[in-house]
Amino acid sequence: MDKKVFIDLFAGCGGLSLGLTNAGWQGLFAVERTADAFKTLKHNLIDKNTVTPFKWPEWLPQKEMTTSEILDNYKEQLANLKGTVDLIAGGPPCQGFSFAGRRNPNDPRNKLTEQYIEIVKLVQPKYLLLENVKGFKSPFKGSGSDIAKNKVYAEVVKDKLEEIDYKVFYKVIQASKFGVPQPRPRFIMIAIKDGEKIEKSPFDLIEEFLPEYRKSKGLKEVGEISVKEAISDLEITGRELIDCEDTKNFKQVKYSAESLTTYQQLMRSGVQDKYSPNSLRLPKHKTSTRLRFEKVIDNPDKYKKGTSLPKAQMVSLGTNKRSFTPLHPDHHACTITTLPDDLLHYSEPRILTVRENARIQSFPDWFEFQGKYTTGGPKRKEECPRYTQVGNAVPPLMAEALGKIIDKLNNE
Structure with a gap:
């Protein structure tokens, strides 16, 4: 047929x-x-x-x-x-x-x-x-x-x-x-x-x-798939960092397919255990940015995870962003956007990688994103870097x- x-x-x-x-x-x-x-x-x-x-x-x-x-x-x-x-x-x-x-x-x-x-x-x-x-x-x-x-x-x-x-x-x-x-x-x-x-x-x-x-x-037939269920195998903690495979002067996690959740197994179907997905480049944050992120992660009673921070809190943190959400590991993510700094990792003082965003969008690990990671200035109207590709996707x-x-x- x-x-x-x-x-x-x-x-x-x-x-x-x-x-x-x-x-x-x-x-x-x-x-x-x-x-x-x-x-x-x-x-x-x-x-x-x-x-x-x-x-x-x-x-x-x-x-x-x-x-x-x-x-x-x-x-x-x-x-x-x-x-x-x-x-x-x-x-x-x-x-x-x-x-x-x-x-x-x-x-x-x-x-x-x-x-x-x-x-x-x-x-x-x-x-x-x-x-x-x-x-x-x-x-x-x-x-x-x-x-x-x-x-x-x-x-x-x-x-x-x-x-x-x-x-x-x-x-x-x-x-x-x-x-x-x-x-x-x-x-x-x-x-x-x-x-x-x-x-x-x-x-x-x-x-x-x-x-x-x-x-x-x-x-599971009903209920949320949590952020941690989706991306815990991509955490930095306890893993070796290596030179980024597609960008000079950046690092990435050396991937290891161990203790995978059901969702992670689904995302890795069709690839061998040793296969490392692309787009794992880790961000390089300024010291002041990393310290601000640590402050948010270390004070969950004040900075509620899983909820966009109120404007007053963002101002006190020294950011003028319209939206900024520290993720909650046990709940699903907020909607992935084209802006990589809208979301903060649930346990590490950094934004998510392109691959982590792609996991939350349900792209399988064999799917390889092409082009720049980010862009800026006048080129934003013409170029579609990896973060934008993922954020715009169905x-x-x-x-x-x-x-x-x-x-x-x-x-x-």
């Missing part, structure tokens, strides 16, 4: 594609505008993946590209795909909708959803999967925008998809439900072409499917479950 085919738009480094592939779907191609994120996707899901690589069409270059470029240059080829693609998935950049940002209704990145819909009109897949931040479902307020005051943008998208005969379901759902060790509430929209006969919401199926799915992964464990649910819709 042939695998169902998907296209991934706004693909980032490939978290959604990886999950769909693990769910048994066949990737056709992926569209991602930043060179670093596309390099990571290509390295892992095209070049390195010899089992189910993308079946990339000859007419499309394997390079970074925008949805605008593909519409401008390959509209005819997209139209010719009609009837051959089962699913278009994608998470249009979400900064204009995010409560963590300025939440601007006129942010030009919001317009990318319209390009998503334009591609849908050309390809007309049977299913759609759209992922975004929870702010996608909340109304914009104020005036002077091209989105009506108090209009929920999710409803704008729903109306447009219903005009082209899709039945639309959406809900904000937490990634932690799928066994991801962070809450990460995400807006999920699932749409079915000519789906009038579908009465049961896909989200009802998800709730029914979750215990079985988590059990199949060797995870957790693969969540994506895999969604892929399996959409496949189940055929049988309902």
